[in-house]
Amino acid sequence: MATILLSLNTHALLPLHTSTRTTKTTLKSLRFSHNPPFSSPFYCKHDTRLHLRCQTTTGTPSIADFASSAGQDRLRKVPIKNIRNFSIIAHIDHGKSTLADKLLQMTGTVQKRDMKEQFLDNMDLERERGITIKLQAARMRYVYENEGYCLNLIDTPGHVDFSYEVSRSLAACEGALLVVDASQGVEAQTLANVYLALENNLEIILVLNKIDLPGAEPDRVCMEIEEVIGLDCSNAIHCSAKEGIGITEILDAIVERVPPPHDTAAMPLRALIFDSYYDPYRGVIVYFRVIDGTIKKGDRIYFMASGKDYYADEIGVLSPNQMQVEELYAGEVGYISASIRSVADARVGDTITHYSRKAEQSLPGYEEATPMVFCGLFPVDADQFSELRDALEKLQLNDAALKFEPESSSAMGFGFRCGFLGLLHMEIVQERLEREYNLSLITTAPSVVYRVNCVDDDIVECSNPSLLPEPGKRRSIEEPFVKIEMLTPKDYIGTLMELAQERRGEFKEMKYITEIRASITYELPLAEMVGDFFDQLKSRSKGYASMEYTFVG
Numbered sequence: 001m002a003t004i005l006l007s008l009n010t011h012a013l014l015p016l017h018t019s020t021r022t023t024k025t026t027l028k029s030l031r032f033s034h035n036p037p038f039s040s041p042f043y044c045k046h047d048t049r050l051h052l053r054c055q056t057t058t059g060t061p062s063i064a065d066f067a068s069s070a071g072q073d074r075l076r077k078v079p080i081k082n083i084r085n086f087s088i089i090a091h092i093d094h095g096k097s098t099l100a101d102k103l104l105q106m107t108g109t110v111q112k113r114d115m116k117e118q119f120l121d122n123m124d125l126e127r128e129r130g131i132t133i134k135l136q137a138a139r140m141r142y143v144y145e146n147e148g149y150c151l152n153l154i155d156t157p158g159h160v161d162f163s164y165e166v167s168r169s170l171a172a173c174e175g176a177l178l179v180v181d182a183s184q185g186v187e188a189q190t191l192a193n194v195y196l197a198l199e200n201n202l203e204i205i206l207v208l209n210k211i212d213l214p215g216a217e218p219d220r221v222c223m224e225i226e227e228v229i230g231l232d233c234s235n236a237i238h239c240s241a242k243e244g245i246g247i248t249e250i251l252d253a254i255v256e257r258v259p260p261p262h263d264t265a266a267m268p269l270r271a272l273i274f275d276s277y278y279d280p281y282r283g284v285i286v287y288f289r290v291i292d293g294t295i296k297k298g299d300r301i302y303f304m305a306s307g308k309d310y311y312a313d314e315i316g317v318l319s320p321n322q323m324q325v326e327e328l329y330a331g332e333v334g335y336i337s338a339s340i341r342s343v344a345d346a347r348v349g350d351t352i353t354h355y356s357r358k359a360e361q362s363l364p365g366y367e368e369a370t371p372m373v374f375c376g377l378f379p380v381d382a383d384q385f386s387e388l389r390d391a392l393e394k395l396q397l398n399d400a401a402l403k404f405e406p407e408s409s410s411a412m413g414f415g416f417r418c419g420f421l422g423l424l425h426m427e428i429v430q431e432r433l434e435r436e437y438n439l440s441l442i443t444t445a446p447s448v449v450y451r452v453n454c455v456d457d458d459i460v461e462c463s464n465p466s467l468l469p470e471p472g473k474r475r476s477i478e479e480p481f482v483k484i485e486m487l488t489p490k491d492y493i494g495t496l497m498e499l500a501q502e503r504r505g506e507f508k509e510m511k512y513i514t515e516i517r518a519s520i521t522y523e524l525p526l527a528e529m530v531g532d533f534f535d536q537l538k539s540r541s542k543g544y545a546s547m548e549y550t551f552v553g
């Protein structure tokens with residue numbers, strides 16, 4: 001048995017073309033597991049170079065072995081100039097999760113074997129719908145030109161209902177990978193996410209994914225991106241997340257092009273919360289990025305928006321399992337557990353500071369969640385009313401955006417009127433109630449909040465028609481509007497304009513983004529959107545159109 005000593009530059013050794021079965025990921029699912037950190041008996045560290053002592057019984061060690069050993073070094077501190085915080089933004093199904101999987105595998109952060117285990121365990125709902133609902137984070141170790149780098153991937157949900165979370169997670173980064181499907185091109189959410197990234201001054205690295213598909217047209221898609229977004233595509237990376245093509249180029253580009261965070265460790269602590277969830281045993285677990293200062297285990301911390309204070313029982317990094325550390329510095333990303341009782345105390349966008357040395361100003365961008373869509377939820381079996389209330393209370397611990405109040409109806413008995421961020425949020429809550437809490441529910445048609453201006457100058461916000469003030473007392477009623485942008489092949493322009501017009505839409509703008517694709521903008525009442533608008537858009541365009549909406553008020 002021979003023992004050899006190797007100096008490893010991971011990036012030089014990783015394969016350019018690895019074919020593996022792609023698991024729909026688990027960056028998102030991994031949060032729920034708390035496996036102990038990996039340990040490797042054959043592994044020692046020196047400076048920022050990695051040295052592997054490999055015991056070879058059957059010949060040379062495999063490339064996967066090298067990658068995974070490098071990944072195990074990820075708890076090591078690196079100087080701030082070697083930290084990169086980045087995010088992946090993409091339209092739904094363009095391959096964000098598959099790419100995240102590959103980055104984790106290639107950097108040895110998660111082994112293929114572990115990925116499959118996690119894959120089997122978790123979050124049915126996300127996998128069935130193929131969407132990312134909650135965002136996650138993962139710390140990776142990457143060795144580039146003999147220096148160790150710490151790459152923090154902050155994953156974002158792709159759907160507009162969660163665009164506030166997307167914007168907060170982007171605020172925690174310096175760069176973003178913009179993943180565009182090379183066979184489909186720019187879609188509505190690509191645009192919306194790019195604008196959010198540009199607002200946050202992020203360095204954008206363009207990744208043209210799925211180049212393995214026969215229908216891939218990277219050159220045409222590049223032209224489209226240059227025309228529509230105005231991004232320079234000369235250094236776009238061609239990639240197939242599924243086949244493992246272009247992954248090392250992406251990792252190199254992150255190191256070369258994403259700027260490191262500023263060194264502000266000496267300032268009073270300010271950390272931005274970009275996600276939080278409720279753990280029944282440990283209370284709320286908060287994911288944050290330290291913007292200024294440092295945070296240590298045992299510190300008394302203060303949440304600037306909610307005004308609550310707690311002791312940090314445990315701090316650590318996400319890699320992507322939780323791994324405890326003693327201290328985190330400006331530029332780093334991690335989690336805190338502080339026996340916090342409700343997610344509402346530590347909401348996404350809030351700023352964490354020290355109780356005894358408070359920062360003067362909180363970080364910008366905090367918003368209270370305002371529900372936009374409402375519906376009534378009633379148990380089929382009236383005896384399940386209290387179970388429904390318990391279930392809603394439990395879900396609310398984990399989801400501060402969910403609002404509910406008791407309601408009764410002569411036809412359906414006792415239930416709750418619930419408020420959601422949008423339609424997808426509503427469907428997710430309904431499904432979770434039915435699956436996780438075994439409830440059979442009757443759901444009323446979704447509605448929106450109307451603002452009633454009364455003759456006595458009172459303003460009443462009303463989501464329930466039965467609470468509308470009497471006609472004599474009302475001066476006017478206002479309803480919420482959304483701006484929708486539809487991207488469609490030109491053959492369907494007519495039918496989609498008809499659809500928007502039927503739904504009281506007001507035409508705003510139409511432009512051709514390429515010769516064959518156009519973008520159409522309308523403003524229409526949210527009440528018209530909450531029905532089957534999206535289904536109609538898909539069926540009338542044979543599935544080719546995509547859309548994005550923003551609230552205009």
Ligand SMILES: Nc1nc2c(ncn2[C@@H]2O[C@H](COP(=O)(O)OP(=O)(O)OP(=O)(O)O)[C@@H](O)[C@H]2O)c(=O)[nH]1
Binds near residue numbers: 099210
């Ligand atoms: N042929 C091919 N298929 C890919 C590639 N990357 C992803 N896919 C497939 O595209 C589909 C969508 O990929 P996902 O990674 O789930 O997409 P996503 O962007 O994460 O979707 P959301 O979670 O909804 O945001 C899956 O069926 C993948 O297997 C690729 O490079 N080539």
